[in-house]
Amino acid sequence: xxxxxxxxxxxxxxxxxxxxxxxxxxxxxxxxxxxxxxxxxxxxxxxxxxxxxxxxxxxxxxxxxxxxxxxxxxxxxxxxxxxxx
Numbered sequence: 001x002x003x004x005x006x007x008x009x010x011x012x013x014x015x016x017x018x019x020x021x022x023x024x025x026x027x028x029x030x031x032x033x034x035x036x037x038x039x040x041x042x043x044x045x046x047x048x049x050x051x052x053x054x055x056x057x058x059x060x061x062x063x064x065x066x067x068x069x070x071x072x073x074x075x076x077x078x079x080x081x082x083x084x085x
Contacts (some may be wrong), residue, residue: 028084031056031069043082050078 023045029052031039041052041060047068057064068077071085 029082033060045083046081048078049076049080049082049085053078 012016025044025046026042027044027045029041029060031052033039039056041055042054043049054064055069056062057067069078076085
């Protein structure tokens with residue numbers, strides 16, 4: 001049975017680089033497992049989420065093919081960036 005992890009994003013920190021329209025290039029993404037444990041990652045907005053997924057699975061010693069990442073009830077494809085989600 002595949003495990004699932006929920007991802008949520010929030011604003012970046014004060015030292016983050018900003019774009020021309022004033023948005024931060026670095027955001028914080030919180031990955032929450034089924035048992036309620038949270039891991040927070042700082043990622044760039046244009047980075048593909050597959051990098052975050054692999055980092056999470058390495059940290060938790062899970063196989064990437066047995067984990068599902070879900071955001072607002074929908075599965076998140078690794079080819080997307082945080083802006084596309």
